[in-house]
Amino acid sequence: MSEAGSSEVEKKRPPPVKVLSGQLRAAGNRGPSSGEGCVLRLAGGRSLPVSLVWMQGTVMEVQLHADSVLLMDETGTFTVQGVGSVPRGKPCLSPGKYVMVMGVIQAVSPEPVIRAVKMADLSELAALHRRMWKLEVEDLQHVLA
Structure with a gap:
């Protein structure tokens, strides 16, 4: 029974949103009554609620x-x-x-913390991925907001 309940929750979760760490740092928390995640503030006064994110970055430290x-x-x-x-x-x-991580937002301040669901090594084409990432983030957020 618990498996059916968790699959229903997963079906309701929106797809991951591509974000930059600075956007999460500046985001407003949704608050304890609305569950996990945050609200991104986008250009033009628009906002976008987010709980599952897709991020990319360079590994700095492994703990x-x-x-x-x-x-x-x-x-x-x-x-x-x-x-x-x-x-x-x-x-x-x-x-x-250089890696991609998909995960659930645990915190946005003082530093974003994500609980990983999926990771992939993008190092082979890192230069291309780095150049394209900000454009991909902007494009997806424009479509979603």
């Missing part, structure tokens, strides 16, 4: 004892927790790798 990794994108750093239990996450855990 295996804490099951976390510190990543940096062009707007700052963010922490990803639960990396040891993510399928294919371990190959991503080396300083200097």
Whole structure:
């Protein structure tokens, strides 16, 4: 019965939103009564509620004892927790790798903290991914808001 209940919750969760760490840092919390996540403030006074995010960044520090990794994108750093239990996450855990992480927002301030659901190593084409990332983020947020 609990499996059916959790799958219903997952079906209701919106798809991940591509974000930059600086956007999460500046976001407003939804508050304890509305559940996890935050509200991004976008250009033109628009806002976008977010709980599941897709982020990219360079691995700065790996803390295996804490099951976390510190990543940096062009707007700052963010922490990803639960990396040891993510399928294919371990190959991503080396300083200097450029990775994608999909996860649930745990905190936005003072530094964004994400609980990982999926990770992938994008290092092979890192230069291309880095150049395109901000444009991908802006494009998706424009469509969603």
